[in-house]
Amino acid sequence: MHSDRLESLLENSRGRPDRLIEVLLDVQDSEGYISEHAMRRIAQVLGVPLMNVYSAATFYKAFSLTPRGKHTCTVCMGTACHVRGAPLLLHELEGQLGVLPGMTTPDGLFTVERVNCVGACAMGPVVILDGAYRHHMTPAALRKVIRQLRKAEGQAEVKTNA
Amino acid sequence: MPELTSVQSLAELRRQITARRASFKTTITICGGTGCSASGSQPVVEALRRELAGRGLQNTVLLRTTGCHGFCEQGPLMVIDPGGIFYCHVTPDDAAEIVARTVVEGQVVERLLYTDPVSGRKIRTESEIPFYKAQNRVLLSLNRLVDPTSIEDYIAIGGYAALEKVLAGMKPEEVIEQIKASGLRGRGGGGFPTGRKWESCRAAHGSPKYVVCNADEGDPGAYMDRSLLEGNPHSVLEGMIIGAYAIGASHGFIYVRREYPLAVKHARQAVEQAREYGLLGKNILGTGFSFDVEIARGGGAFVCGESTALMASLEGRPGEPRAKDVHTVEAGYRNKPTNLNNVETWANVPHIINRGAQWFAAMGTEGSKGTKIFALTGRVRNTGLVEVPMGTALRTIVFDIGGGPSNGAAIKAVQTGGPSGGCLPAEKFDLPVDFEALDQAGSMVGSGGMVVMDEHTCMVDVARYFLEFLLDESCGKCVPCRLGIDRMLEILNDITAGRGTPQQIELLEDLAQTVAQASLCGLGKTAPNPVLSTLRYFRHEYEAHIRDRKCPAGVCRALISYSIDAAKCTGCGVCAAACPSGAISGAKKQPHTIDAGKCTRCGICRSECRFNAIMVA
Numbered sequence: 001m002h003s004d005r006l007e008s009l010l011e012n013s014r015g016r017p018d019r020l021i022e023v024l025l026d027v028q029d030s031e032g033y034i035s036e037h038a039m040r041r042i043a044q045v046l047g048v049p050l051m052n053v054y055s056a057a058t059f060y061k062a063f064s065l066t067p068r069g070k071h072t073c074t075v076c077m078g079t080a081c082h083v084r085g086a087p088l089l090l091h092e093l094e095g096q097l098g099v100l101p102g103m104t105t106p107d108g109l110f111t112v113e114r115v116n117c118v119g120a121c122a123m124g125p126v127v128i129l130d131g132a133y134r135h136h137m138t139p140a141a142l143r144k145v146i147r148q149l150r151k152a153e154g155q156a157e158v159k160t161n162a
Numbered sequence: 163m164p165e166l167t168s169v170q171s172l173a174e175l176r177r178q179i180t181a182r183r184a185s186f187k188t189t190i191t192i193c194g195g196t197g198c199s200a201s202g203s204q205p206v207v208e209a210l211r212r213e214l215a216g217r218g219l220q221n222t223v224l225l226r227t228t229g230c231h232g233f234c235e236q237g238p239l240m241v242i243d244p245g246g247i248f249y250c251h252v253t254p255d256d257a258a259e260i261v262a263r264t265v266v267e268g269q270v271v272e273r274l275l276y277t278d279p280v281s282g283r284k285i286r287t288e289s290e291i292p293f294y295k296a297q298n299r300v301l302l303s304l305n306r307l308v309d310p311t312s313i314e315d316y317i318a319i320g321g322y323a324a325l326e327k328v329l330a331g332m333k334p335e336e337v338i339e340q341i342k343a344s345g346l347r348g349r350g351g352g353g354f355p356t357g358r359k360w361e362s363c364r365a366a367h368g369s370p371k372y373v374v375c376n377a378d379e380g381d382p383g384a385y386m387d388r389s390l391l392e393g394n395p396h397s398v399l400e401g402m403i404i405g406a407y408a409i410g411a412s413h414g415f416i417y418v419r420r421e422y423p424l425a426v427k428h429a430r431q432a433v434e435q436a437r438e439y440g441l442l443g444k445n446i447l448g449t450g451f452s453f454d455v456e457i458a459r460g461g462g463a464f465v466c467g468e469s470t471a472l473m474a475s476l477e478g479r480p481g482e483p484r485a486k487d488v489h490t491v492e493a494g495y496r497n498k499p500t501n502l503n504n505v506e507t508w509a510n511v512p513h514i515i516n517r518g519a520q521w522f523a524a525m526g527t528e529g530s531k532g533t534k535i536f537a538l539t540g541r542v543r544n545t546g547l548v549e550v551p552m553g554t555a556l557r558t559i560v561f562d563i564g565g566g567p568s569n570g571a572a573i574k575a576v577q578t579g580g581p582s583g584g585c586l587p588a589e590k591f592d593l594p595v596d597f598e599a600l601d602q603a604g605s606m607v608g609s610g611g612m613v614v615m616d617e618h619t620c621m622v623d624v625a626r627y628f629l630e631f632l633l634d635e636s637c638g639k640c641v642p643c644r645l646g647i648d649r650m651l652e653i654l655n656d657i658t659a660g661r662g663t664p665q666q667i668e669l670l671e672d673l674a675q676t677v678a679q680a681s682l683c684g685l686g687k688t689a690p691n692p693v694l695s696t697l698r699y700f701r702h703e704y705e706a707h708i709r710d711r712k713c714p715a716g717v718c719r720a721l722i723s724y725s726i727d728a729a730k731c732t733g734c735g736v737c738a739a740a741c742p743s744g745a746i747s748g749a750k751k752q753p754h755t756i757d758a759g760k761c762t763r764c765g766i767c768r769s770e771c772r773f774n775a776i777m778v779a
Contacts, residue, residue: 017477017478018476018477018478019478020478020479021458021459021460021461021475021478022458022459024461025420025459025461046478048478052479055479055480056461056478056479056480059461059463059480059481059637060460060461060462060463060480060481061461061462061463062420062460062461062462063461077382077631078382078383079382079383079539079540079577079580079611079613079624079627079628080382080383080537080539080540080545080611080613081382082382082624082627083540083541083613083615083619083624084540084541085765085769088764088765091764092764092765092766095742095762095764115421115462116380116382116464116631116634116635117380117381117382117383117384117385117421118196118421118422119196119379119384119385119388119389119421119422120196120197120200120234120385121382121383121384121385121537121539121545121611121613122197122234122235122537122538122539122545122546123197123200123201123234123235123237124539126200133196133199133200134200135197135200135201138765138766138769138770139764139765139766139769140740140766140769140770141769143742143766
């Protein structure tokens with residue numbers, strides 16, 4: 001990550017161990033992941049042992065230690081979405097992209113995520129694609145969305161399903 | 163804006179705002195909550211703004227984007243005052259007609275009105291719609307009246323008047339007495355009496371003292387806290403300031419989930435505005451009382467809704483709970499006395515101060531007072547946020563407000579209380595919804611999620627779902643929770659995959675007891691509830707999976723097969739074209755068939771078929 005950007009995120013947290021989660025969230029939002037370099041620097045600036053930074057970065061779901069794909073597709077797995085068919089959506093996505101939740105496709109295009117409820121329960125099942133909420137999703141609609149994105153990225157469609 | 167330096171200056175400001183706004187003859191309110199935003203409310207706002215500017219109406223028509231109105235299923239929602247005309251499913255293309263007909267001519271655009279699904283009648287105003295009619299929206303009704311990014315909107319409707327009243331002449335002990343007399347109990351799930359908590363925290367030794375707002379609403383299927391913080395953040399903040407005054411706290415936190423970006427943004431703005439206006443910070447309203455609030459985001463861990471885990475997270479550590487032999491009101495954040503209340507609890511405080519403890523205590527039942535917001539979701543016609551007095555019957559909520567089944571399938575259960583709660587069967591729908599009644603029935607009010615389930619919902623799968631959720635969210639600190647849930651999940655995986663044995667049910671009950679008794683925090687202690695309540699009321703479904711190797715609801719993939727109803731199939735070929743595994747075949751305009759060997763049960767054909775011809779059994 002660009003060190004100027006990291007330094008500016010750390011600016012108000014010098015010597016503040018209590019700011020650890022906030023700082024990690026800022027880095028995650030800005031860079032899409034927490035690099036080893038970032039963890040070492042955070043430990044230094046906040047005055048926290050590196051082990052504690054690593055411990056927090058691996059405890060909370062918000063953080064990823066590997067870079068994210070170009071597109072992130074998050075399936076809401078809350079109860080309301082579940083009873084309206086969210087597992088079928090996740091299954092479809094896994095089949096289409098060949099990766100499990102938390103993983104990124106080898107070409108770096110897609111990251112699949114699952115989240116335990118985004119609080120848009122009335123609109124379920126919900127899929128969040130690059131920050132935009134798609135409501136009342138069906139496996140077929142999700143398939144089309146992935147197909148369109150693939151096309152836009154100049155990739156051939158994959159015809160098999162898991 | 164000059165800082166308010168006395169209690170009187172706040173009332174003066176309220177008069178000024180009202181006078182300044184007298185020029186607006188019409189108000190158009192558009193819901194900008196997460197639900198309506200997802201259905202596209204922002205483009206509607208922009209289209210209306212252009213339309214109003216084009217007609218030179220921007221100074222007489224107030225266009226207000228607000229938080230969630232609750233009836234998310236019908237979004238984007240719009241209300242036009244005076245008259246309270248209620249439009250639903252509004253699109254940008256409707257903007258010109260709305261301005262020309264409704265704003266200018268005062269006529270109603272019939273096609274945008276809500277249609278009552280029972281009578282087929284068009285309904286003109288919000289208050290006449292059955293979904294709203296049976297509710298008592300003390301907290302939620304304010305969402306419609308304020309732009310959450312405007313402190314002046316909140317002040318204009320009487321916001322911060324409770325703080326005014328408290329600072330002008332109430333002693334901290336009197337505030338606590340009021341809250342105690344109201345009977346307010348914690349809305350986050352525990353149901354602990356709020357006034358008693360405040361009293362213990364005030365009496366605790368140590369300084370500084372802290373107050374914290376728990377907005378880490380992790381219960382899947384509940385989103386009232388998001389809606390309140392997103393839609394009316396100042397009401398939560400006002401409650402916190404009053405609480406801090408009563409307890410003697412100088413610093414506060416709002417701990418909010420990062421999965422709620424809009425709530426984070428609005429809470430931050432509200433805190434900044436309150437500081438600018440002198441309602442937070444040093445010497446609030448010139449009374450010598452000082453209090454400030456910081457926003458802390460959660461890192462996406464369900465267990466952080468637990469008080470001790472939340473405080474660990476606030477200190478920058480992993481959210482692992484500790485044993486609560488010493489309560490957080492004695493030693494919480496940084497080992498100092500800390501008072502933690504949920505968003506909805508804080509939002510109730512200004513109302514109690516303004517209207518009096520007696521008013522609040524008059525609503526509800528013997529042990530549960532006031533109103534409670536429920537998130538009504540799942541397989542029910544009207545989904546959204548519902549606020550009713552405590553003690554309202556489940557049936558009223560599901561059928562009168564929720565409108566009953568969404569697609570003709572019989573409703574068989576309601577899951578309340580999230581992963582800590584349980585499933586209540588249809589024969590229990592006459593239960594009054596309050597803390598005691600739901601506890602006795604094997605469930606709980608919890609944070610207020612209500613997920614409706616019908617005959618297409620498999621109760622064994624639901625129990626499995628919650629265990630999977632809890633295993634994923636268990637922090638791993640104590641063994642009963644970490645390993646016990648895993649073992650229970652293994653059994654349910656066996657049962658849903660068709661490998662279950664009758665002996666496993668007994669083992670499941672045994673494990674459930676151990677996990678409930680031996681876990682460290684609430685997450686583990688209540689983890690077996692979804693399993694125990696489904697075993698109690700839906701044992702026959704478990705037996706069908708084990709004995710008959712059948713999933714009666716048609717959900718568990720290993721136990722179902724897809725087929726096509728020849729009487730309904732028109733041979734349109736949409737399913738065959740959509741099937742990713744080439745399992746569907748048939749001649750044009752002739753009923754198609756599914757090759758069970760090739761079918762992966764992905765559900766695509768079912769979601770594509772327009773004739774409801776795909777059967778799952």
